[in-house]
Amino acid sequence: RTVRRRSSSTSAETGRFQFSVTTSSRCVHCSPPVRSLARTRSSLAAVCGSQLLEAVRSGDVELGCIPVENSLAGTIHKNYDLLVSHDLHIVGEVTIPISHCLLANRGVKLEDVKVVLSHPVALAQCESFIKAQGLQKEVTYDTAGSAEMVMQSGARDRAAIAGKTAAARYNLDVLASGVQDESDNYTRFLILSRRPAPPSPGRKSRTTFLIGL
Numbered sequence: 001r002t003v004r005r006r007s008s009s010t011s012a013e014t015g016r017f018q019f020s021v022t023t024s025s026r027c028v029h030c031s032p033p034v035r036s037l038a039r040t041r042s043s044l045a046a047v048c049g050s051q052l053l054e055a056v057r058s059g060d061v062e063l064g065c066i067p068v069e070n071s072l073a074g075t076i077h078k079n080y081d082l083l084v085s086h087d088l089h090i091v092g093e094v095t096i097p098i099s100h101c102l103l104a105n106r107g108v109k110l111e112d113v114k115v116v117l118s119h120p121v122a123l124a125q126c127e128s129f130i131k132a133q134g135l136q137k138e139v140t141y142d143t144a145g146s147a148e149m150v151m152q153s154g155a156r157d158r159a160a161i162a163g164k165t166a167a168a169r170y171n172l173d174v175l176a177s178g179v180q181d182e183s184d185n186y187t188r189f190l191i192l193s194r195r196p197a198p199p200s201p202g203r204k205s206r207t208t209f210l211i212g213l
Contacts, residue, residue, distance in 0.1 A: 049079050053086040056192050063091070069188040070098070073121045083190075084210050090190050091197035093206070098185040100126050103147050103172040104159040110175045117146035118161035126161055129179040135159075147172060 049066055056064040066079050083090075100122055104113060116123070116135040122143050123130065130137060138158075140146040147166035150158050159175060160166070167174050190208075199205040 049082050053082050053088060053192065056088055056194060057086055059194065062193065064088075064192040065094075065189045066192065067187050067189050070121070071184060071186045072125055072182055080210065083192075088192045088194060089196040090208050091193045091195075092191035093188060094191070095186050095188045098125075098180070098187050099163065099178055100143075100161050100180045101164055101167065101174050102129075102159050102176040102179055103150065103162055103167045103170075104175050105150060105154060105156065106171065106173055108156050108159070108173060108175070112156055113159040113175070114157040116159050116161055117149060119143050119146070122161045125180045125182070125185065128181045129176070144169070 052064045052066060055061045066082070067076055068079050068083075069075050100118075102110070102113070102116065110133070113133070114136060115138055116130055116133075117138045117140050118126075119142050120139050123137050123139065140149060140160075143160070143162040144166040146160035147162040147170045150160045151170040151172060160172070161179065164174060164177070166172070
């Protein structure tokens with residue numbers, strides 16, 4: 001879940017909101033210009049949804065991507081509220097599979113880990129694995145952010161639940177892959193811009209209504 005800015009660099013799935021637009025995603029609804037832009041720009045991390053949307057609104061970044069629904073956890077109401085309070089355009093959406101991994105500092109073994117850090121939703125989705133390993137849970141603001149915290153601490157008894165991309169970004173070992181309780185785990189993201197993206201001829205489009213009560 002990432003915001004993206006102008007750059008000549010190749011895009012990568014990074015940041016505290018991990019996100020990547022790829023043709024391997026389960027469902028992509030983006031105009032060709034938006035898909036091209038998302039693939040060819042670098043990314044900028046955002047700590048929270050409000051920071052992400054503000055970065056798009058202010059022009060610091062060209063596109064923002066925010067999660068709005070998870071197949072297991074349901075609707076992310078807070079982010080819908082943010083859409084109502086920010087005057088931005090939805091220019092695409094993508095639904096991607098979520099696979100949680102247990103990440104730790106280099107050389108740490110699974111039996112060394114006593115505490116696991118992650119976002120509360122990720123912890124809940126990996127409850128069976130956590131109980132089986134006898135780990136103590138520590139709630140953080142985000143999955144990739146928890147990986148960064150483990151890396152910065154240098155701890156040998158702490159690990160994070162996050163994606164494999166976070167392991168690569170923060171130089172962590174993957175102690176276990178696919179630790180979520182349910183394999184059918186998908187999250188739907190909306191791609192946001194200051195400017196509307198006209199529908200492409202011959203392509204199906206979606207209309208989203210946000211009603212504030």
